[in-house]
Amino acid sequence: MNPRLDAPPIAPDWRTPRRLQSALLTTAGLGALLFLAGIMLQPERAWGGYLMGFVYFVSLALAGPLFLSIVYLSGATWAKPLLRIPEAMGAALPVALVLGLGLIIGTHELYEWSHAQAVESDALLAHKVPYLNVGAFSIRMVIYFLVWIWIGRKLASLSRQACSGPEGRRRSIAVSAAFMAALSVTLSLASVDWVQSLDPHWFSTMFALRILSGIGCAGMALCTLVLTTLRRRGTMRAVVTEDRMDDMGKILLALSLFWAYIWYCEYMIIWYTDIPEETGYYLLRRQGDWGTLLPVNLIVNFAVPFLAMMLRPWRRSSIILTRVAALMLVGRALDLFVMIAPPILGSEVRLGLWELGPLAGALALFGWILLRALGRSPLVGGEAPAAS
Amino acid sequence: MTRLAQVGLFEAEEHLLAAIAESRSRGLVVVDAYSPYPIHGIDELMGIRRSRLTLVCFFGGLLGLSLGLWFQYWSSATDWPLNVGGKPFDSLPAFMPVGFELTVLFGGLSTALALLVRSRLWPGKRGSTPPGVTDDRFALVIARSNTDLPSSELPELLRRHGALDVWREGDR
Numbered sequence: 001m002n003p004r005l006d007a008p009p010i011a012p013d014w015r016t017p018r019r020l021q022s023a024l025l026t027t028a029g030l031g032a033l034l035f036l037a038g039i040m041l042q043p044e045r046a047w048g049g050y051l052m053g054f055v056y057f058v059s060l061a062l063a064g065p066l067f068l069s070i071v072y073l074s075g076a077t078w079a080k081p082l083l084r085i086p087e088a089m090g091a092a093l094p095v096a097l098v099l100g101l102g103l104i105i106g107t108h109e110l111y112e113w114s115h116a117q118a119v120e121s122d123a124l125l126a127h128k129v130p131y132l133n134v135g136a137f138s139i140r141m142v143i144y145f146l147v148w149i150w151i152g153r154k155l156a157s158l159s160r161q162a163c164s165g166p167e168g169r170r171r172s173i174a175v176s177a178a179f180m181a182a183l184s185v186t187l188s189l190a191s192v193d194w195v196q197s198l199d200p201h202w203f204s205t206m207f208a209l210r211i212l213s214g215i216g217c218a219g220m221a222l223c224t225l226v227l228t229t230l231r232r233r234g235t236m237r238a239v240v241t242e243d244r245m246d247d248m249g250k251i252l253l254a255l256s257l258f259w260a261y262i263w264y265c266e267y268m269i270i271w272y273t274d275i276p277e278e279t280g281y282y283l284l285r286r287q288g289d290w291g292t293l294l295p296v297n298l299i300v301n302f303a304v305p306f307l308a309m310m311l312r313p314w315r316r317s318s319i320i321l322t323r324v325a326a327l328m329l330v331g332r333a334l335d336l337f338v339m340i341a342p343p344i345l346g347s348e349v350r351l352g353l354w355e356l357g358p359l360a361g362a363l364a365l366f367g368w369i370l371l372r373a374l375g376r377s378p379l380v381g382g383e384a385p386a387a388s
Numbered sequence: 389m390t391r392l393a394q395v396g397l398f399e400a401e402e403h404l405l406a407a408i409a410e411s412r413s414r415g416l417v418v419v420d421a422y423s424p425y426p427i428h429g430i431d432e433l434m435g436i437r438r439s440r441l442t443l444v445c446f447f448g449g450l451l452g453l454s455l456g457l458w459f460q461y462w463s464s465a466t467d468w469p470l471n472v473g474g475k476p477f478d479s480l481p482a483f484m485p486v487g488f489e490l491t492v493l494f495g496g497l498s499t500a501l502a503l504l505v506r507s508r509l510w511p512g513k514r515g516s517t518p519p520g521v522t523d524d525r526f527a528l529v530i531a532r533s534n535t536d537l538p539s540s541e542l543p544e545l546l547r548r549h550g551a552l553d554v555w556r557e558g559d560r
Binding site: 264267268271272274310312 | 438442446473474475481482484485
């Protein structure tokens with residue numbers, strides 16, 4: 001039926017079940033304990049897991065304001081009823097800053113460039129010292145987060161007030177544009193600082209985009225997962241129609257294609273030109289067990305979501321959509337694992353409690369913050385929800 | 389059976405939608421509807437079947453991908469092997485860009501051609517569009533599927549829903 005002919009029913013608000021809340025907190029606590037034990041027993045692997053959890057956490061938190069600014073810049077009114085979710089995701093940014101400050105303690109375990117001896121005996125690392133040193137690393141991190149938190153808060157509050165009219169729209173667009181401009185610079189630097197500099201001799205101009213495409217995939221997959229869950233409980237079912245879930249499926253398809261496109265752009269150029277300082281990165285990741293994970297990564301993050309979300313009945317099935325979104329979230333962890341772990345673990349693939357503990361803990365903490373933020377305000381704002 | 393279709397011209401979306409709903413409920417055939425802008429949910433209201441163009445697009449794209457990969461394999465590994473930068477003659481990563489482009493090209497062209505063929509459009513064909521439907525008017529074309537209904541019923545129905553003008557298809 002024509003959606004405009006139906007009167008918009010009122011959706012009840014979301015209350016996080018206590019059991020889910022305590023389960024998330026318990027997982028976060030266990031992750032923290034495992035991490036602390038890991039620092040004593042296997043410091044390198046524990047910090048590697050911490051870095052994975054941190055980057056994943058930041059990706060999800062950044063996806064919130066990123067999604068909001070895309071919505072406002074493109075005038076996407078279809079997304080209005082579901083904006084509470086990205087607003088809540090952005091609420092985790094201050095906690096991400098705290099996790100980032102924790103990462104500074106671990107720089108010595110993670111990054112070769114933080115070892116004075118290694119730098120002395122290596123001309124290239126010595127050349128990079130003005131940028132790659134612990135002090136600059138820490139200051140830059142604080143700046144990134146202050147910028148993200150500041151503009152992200154502004155964007156979320158504008159979005160929550162549902163500013164309409166030309167004046168409100170102009171302000172939302174201006175803040176969104178400011179966020180995009182700031183993010184393009186800060187995220188490029190942050191992805192070099194946190195992840196790319198694990199292989200300090202290697203460089204890629206595509207790397208920031210790889211991180212960005214991952215943020216898009218993970219953020220949208222989480223939005224979809226939250227939406228399908230809320231809909232299954234009856235919340236938001238009236239305002240977020242089946243057509244809209246179909247749109248989410250299409251966006252997941254587009255984002256998985258974008259991720260694969262960016263991944264391939266980097267890989268193909270390095271493979272083709274075959275310059276020693278560039279190939280080192282993929283040499284490590286294509287040999288032995290890492291070599292097995294490389295196609296697995298492409299299948300999980302690209303082939304399966306891309307093909308599955310092509311079929312309209314599958315996009316419209318809440319069960320399949322949920323599974324694809326969950327798979328993309330798992331795929332994000334796998335992608336981060338093959339980005340971050342090889343320089344730490346060397347040629348041997350090891351995935352155990354030391355990696356999974358901190359990662360699961362960080363994700364559980366994010367889930368807890370997200371659900372708390374979702375419960376704080378009504379899920380559907382005062383504006384007409386079915387505005388099309 | 390010669391189809392005598394009736395055209396009605398409306399000035400509001402609501403009138404058009406109401407006329408479609410009543411035509412369908414009375415067993416008339418909704419031949420076509422015209423609107424200056426897309427109306428959400430009108431396809432369901434009109435009872436239009438899902439388009440099969442996506443299938444054409446999928447298989448067109450698949451054909452493009454296979455042809456692109458096969459031709460590159462044949463030319464650079466079978467027919468005229470050249471050593472390029474020490475790469476193997478049969479290098480899938482090197483074939484992907486052309487394969488991707490041909491997927492897009494074949495998918496796009498086959499969809500556009502299938503659309504034109506299916507809707508019997510060809511260069512130089514003169515179409516007829518109710519006046520004003522690219523501006524501020526809406527039009528509905530309905531026809532009888534059985535002869536029980538008197539033919540005078542069609543213009544009456546259209547007028548009842550506020551049609552500004554009613555005529556038989558082909559008369560203008």
